[in-house]
Amino acid sequence: MxxxxxxxxxxxxxxxxxxxxxxxxxxxxxxxxxxxxxxxxxxxxxxxxxxxxxxxxxxxxxxxxxxxxxxxxxxxxxxxxxxxxxxxxxxxxxxxxxxxxxxxxxxxxxxxxxxxxxxxxxxxxxxxxxxxxxxxxxxxxxxxxxxxxxxxxGTWSVPGPMGANGIPALGEKKATDRISYRVPDLKDPAVRARYAGKRTAVVGSGASAFTALALLADLAAEEADTQAVWILRRGIGDATYGGGEADQLPARGALGLRAKAAVEDGHASAVTGFRTEAVERTGDRLVLVAEDGRRPDPVDEIVVLTGFxxxxxxxxxxxxxxxxxxxxxxxxxxxxxxxxxxxxxxxxxxxxxxxxxxxxxxxxxxxxxxxxxxxxxxxxxxxxxxxxxxxxxxxxxxxRVELTLPETGVCGGAGLFDEPDAAQGDEGGGCCAAPATLQIGTGAPAASGGC
Missing domain, CATH: 3.50.50.60 (FAD/NAD(P)-binding domain)
Structure with a gap:
């Protein structure tokens, strides 16, 4: 033929x-x-x-x-x-x-x-x-x-690891029973039970991380002792939450505003400039270890959203x-x-x-x-x-070009299940700020570290 x-x-x-x-x-x-x-x-x-x-x-x-x-x-x-x-x-x-x-x-x-x-x-x-x-x-x-x-x-089958150098952190593979590389479906009773009343680290600075933080904040409002800590390799600045109201995809911009409101309302603490080197077990919990030796308070679960x-x-x-x-x-x-x-x-x-x-x-x-x-x-x-x-x-x-794209903001796949005006994506690029511990929102518990 x-x-x-x-x-x-x-x-x-x-x-x-x-x-x-x-x-x-x-x-x-x-x-x-x-x-x-x-x-x-x-x-x-x-x-x-x-x-x-x-x-x-x-x-x-x-x-x-x-x-x-x-x-x-x-x-x-x-x-x-x-x-x-x-x-x-x-x-x-x-x-x-x-x-x-x-x-x-x-x-x-x-x-x-x-x-x-x-x-x-x-x-x-x-x-x-x-x-x-x-x-x-x-x-x-x-x-x-x-x-x-x-x-x-596509790239769905190969999520990025937690390690800041692009390689799985020491101990990451052994802790996979407590680590998820997807935005959790908190409408699923089994998944909800996994995170309710627990302290969860969300690793990543893109819109997927925004979505997970917002969902966990909603869960915290309904389930006592539910906590989230946002783990960032970089700092928080004007561009952290995407295009906001200026975004030509309104739902994409609304996601950033939704995540910003969630953290400013005190539902999450955050640690910036933290680059993960290892994951260690301490009893039934996990501790993240940074390249500079910092160790946050132990967490029960980790959601890694560092792209694909x-x-x-x-x-x-x-x-x-x-x-x-x-x-x-x-x-x-x-x-x-x-x-x-x-x-x-x-x-x-x-x-x-x-x-x-x-x-x-x-x-x-x-x-x-x-x-x-x-x-x-x-x-x-x-x-x-x-x-x-x-x-x-x-x-x-x-x-020939037959397409005009919207401007500004982050891009990616999908957003909050119950929020048609919000969305998720993968972790994007950006420069790293100096290491710092940051408390976001007046009611958020202080974090001792993160990645």
Missing amino acids: EKQNLPVVVVGAGPVGLAAAAHLVERGIEPLVLEAGASAATAVRGWAHVRLFSTWAEVTDPAAEKLLAPTGWARPEGTTYPTGGDWAERYLQPLADTLGDKVRYGATVTGVARAGRDRIVDSGREEQPFTVHIETADGGEERITARAVIDAS RPDLSFLAELRLGLDDRLQAPTALAPLIDPNVHSCGTVYPHGVKELSHPEQDVYLVGMKSYGRAPTFLAMTGYEQVRSITAALAGDHAAAE
Whole structure:
């Protein structure tokens, strides 16, 4: 079979992966979406309890809507805010169902390479199709031949560790029974019982941390002896809470204001300039230890929200051009550097910025941003629109910009379950202040340390 007649393999049946498939269908190109989970949007379902800070109008893709229209599907009210569960059940799963056998579940991609060529071999490389190796849910193995590969597998499966140097802190792995790397679902009785009446450290300075702090503050108002301590590697300044009322995504700005109110009302103490080196057990509790030797009061639980990372292991035989800091495509990295940019200062981009030395392989969606947190679904939809246009040979459309992004503030996935005007994201960049112990709010207990 000629290479051009082979399918384009899309890794991941999440929002951007399914949008890529819809755009490929619109262009007359056969997609094959490989999803490790048993249903569409497995990662999104992992935070089904939280609400997006983008409205329905901002989280559905135009090509996907066209594909869904003949089925009688209608987008929910465009000005309302879906939860992760809503997004999965009311849009992403119907889209996957419409794509039918173009989506395969229980297919975990374990390797991608040029057929008959490892990454060393130059001869005939670009003429060869891709071979995609998968493991099936029943333990079997298969190889799929593809003309191109669009990796939309995201970063959800690789959360950042607690250690300030990017490596798990000493003792962190042994304490995983008391550590969570996700925003807790306090509507779940079992999860609520885990944190009620306990002292919890929240590690991270991004909007996910804001969300966790706000939820724990609400729990503290209902459950005696519930405490939270905010653990920061940097200081607290004017930009700590994002864009606030100036944010063009109102729900995103409202999250920062909600978190600010929670701490100023005295529901949390905070320690700044604390860089975690170790986690130690003391009886039934945990103690965080900083690089400078500081030790906070013991805690019962730790919620680590320090961002996510791309899993590049199954792409090892491809020649990717990645920035050595962000692990994002080389041309894209300077545009999304969290030390400089929020999502409002990242201009829309497409196939040019997402190309690699290995032709016809693309990392898209959250994975394209590597370790940078400032990502919006709209950005991913524009990415795959441009890439599929290029694959179809429509270079004018591939180079055209068809998206205007909102300005200011932090960016990320989802927000408070009961607050449609609030949201969460991953930890962003920023400079570190001098080490300090800080009490936030007149009623907050003083903290002796944190990270």
